[in-house]
Amino acid sequence: MAEPIKVVVTGAAGQIAYSLLYMISKGDVFGQDQPLVLHLLDIPPMMGVLEGVVMELMDCALPLLRSVVPTADPEVAFKDVSAAFLVGAMPRKQGMERRDLLAANVKIFQVQGEALDRNAKKDVKVLVVGNPANTNAMVCSRFAPSIPKENFSAMTRLDQNRAQAQVAAKVGVPVGDISNVIIWGNHSSTQYPDATHALVNKNGSETNAAAEVKDDCWFKNVFVETVQKRGASVIAARKMSSAMSAAKAAADHMKDWFMGTPKGKFVSMGVMSDGSYGAPKDVIFSFPVTIENCKWKIVQGLEIDDFSQKMINNTGKELEEERTEAFNIISNKL
Numbered sequence: 001m002a003e004p005i006k007v008v009v010t011g012a013a014g015q016i017a018y019s020l021l022y023m024i025s026k027g028d029v030f031g032q033d034q035p036l037v038l039h040l041l042d043i044p045p046m047m048g049v050l051e052g053v054v055m056e057l058m059d060c061a062l063p064l065l066r067s068v069v070p071t072a073d074p075e076v077a078f079k080d081v082s083a084a085f086l087v088g089a090m091p092r093k094q095g096m097e098r099r100d101l102l103a104a105n106v107k108i109f110q111v112q113g114e115a116l117d118r119n120a121k122k123d124v125k126v127l128v129v130g131n132p133a134n135t136n137a138m139v140c141s142r143f144a145p146s147i148p149k150e151n152f153s154a155m156t157r158l159d160q161n162r163a164q165a166q167v168a169a170k171v172g173v174p175v176g177d178i179s180n181v182i183i184w185g186n187h188s189s190t191q192y193p194d195a196t197h198a199l200v201n202k203n204g205s206e207t208n209a210a211a212e213v214k215d216d217c218w219f220k221n222v223f224v225e226t227v228q229k230r231g232a233s234v235i236a237a238r239k240m241s242s243a244m245s246a247a248k249a250a251a252d253h254m255k256d257w258f259m260g261t262p263k264g265k266f267v268s269m270g271v272m273s274d275g276s277y278g279a280p281k282d283v284i285f286s287f288p289v290t291i292e293n294c295k296w297k298i299v300q301g302l303e304i305d306d307f308s309q310k311m312i313n314n315t316g317k318e319l320e321e322e323r324t325e326a327f328n329i330i331s332n333k334l
């Protein structure tokens, strides 16, 4: 069996981590042959709760989990890690936009970027889940200059999974038979869930989902809005933000990054923009990507109609505004 790899989860005493830690520890992300050492970071007042999480992980008796290091010290948490799930941040409450969390959360990602830079392996794969995820990931990368920009990503996989589930219900097939739904841009209510290129697998042959449904109005209105507002709908119902589905999406995202995407299939990830499809450069923008040998590549050459381009431009504009806001907050706090 391989040597254990070190994996850090921040916000380890919180609700997303409570589901995510189990998924990681039983081999859902790095595979059934990959032993793990888990580093769990949270803030000092949560160390008691974290002790309980450590007890439960031990009591799960999971063979791949070789040891657990609970800590409130980022220098310890990020030491020699190969993968980082940056979950720890304040969640939004009803009536807030994710962007409203910038003031509370952006500084966390500055500090953690600096600690990653000093301590993590240089090929560490970083997934930012804490909101506003795209802008936090951009900040984290800026403060970790010795780690390639390509190693920082933000989670839009939950949006992709939501979109896939909506299309599956509309077509009337199991969710696993839908692929290549795209999330463009920001993990916010300006994101553009795009099913133009989505495929439906019917008895082994693949057809275009939009052609199958023949309801352009549904795709441009109900579908887009349902996915854009799904996080808010969960908060309204649960009085807390999505956790089980967020953990599953984080596991899916990191698994694909390490294991790759199947031929002809793509997934959506917030990655450092190179300006493809008219997106602004140097923001973390969600694109369709394929992954091979732990490296993602933006899918090129997709046909983009006027409606889609308008939506891509709009979410890009929000990311530029968030970038300005984030650096204002950081410079005021220096």
Ligand SMILES: NC(=O)C1=CN([C@@H]2O[C@H](COP(=O)(O)OP(=O)(O)OC[C@H]3O[C@@H](n4cnc5c(N)ncnc54)[C@H](O)[C@@H]3O)[C@@H](O)[C@H]2O)C=CC1
Binding pocket: 010, 011, 012, 013, 014, 015, 016, 017, 041, 042, 043, 046, 087, 088, 089, 090, 091, 092, 108, 128, 129, 130, 131, 132, 133, 155, 156, 157, 158, 159, 187, 241, 242, 243, 246
């Ligand atoms: N990108 C996405 O699709 C999603 C993102 N989220 C975001 O994920 C974040 C976490 O959500 P939950 O687990 O529900 O929140 P939670 O409040 O249950 O847990 C957050 C944990 O982070 C800890 N924390 C705060 N500051 C920290 C720091 N500096 N270092 C380490 N830990 C720190 C807290 O003590 C707490 O234990 C929120 O920002 C939420 O908005 C949630 C769902 C989906």
Ligand SMILES: O=C([O-])CC(=O)C(=O)O
Binding pocket: 091, 092, 098, 131, 158, 230, 231, 232, 234, 235, 241, 242
């Ligand atoms: O909506 C929220 O604040 C939590 C989140 O990011 C989501 O569920 O997509």
